[in-house]
Amino acid sequence: MRFEELYGQWTEDKLTQEEAARILGVSERVPSQINIEAQLIISQTFSGHN
Numbered sequence: 001m002r003f004e005e006l007y008g009q010w011t012e013d014k015l016t017q018e019e020a021a022r023i024l025g026v027s028e029r030v031p032s033q034i035n036i037e038a039q040l041i042i043s044q045t046f047s048g049h050n
Contacts, residue, residue, distance in 0.1 A: 003043045010036060 026035040
């Protein structure tokens with residue numbers, strides 16, 4: 001599943017932060033909100049390199 005799809009589902013309350021973090025494979029020890037925002041930044045940074 002692409003990050004953008006996950007982010008959309010999370011912002012529409014279709015996924016919890018924990019579910020989104022688990023699917024993205026990020027640590028649950030770091031607040032999920034930070035992980036999701038970091039993934040968005042990474043996605044936007046490298047979107048031109050797909």
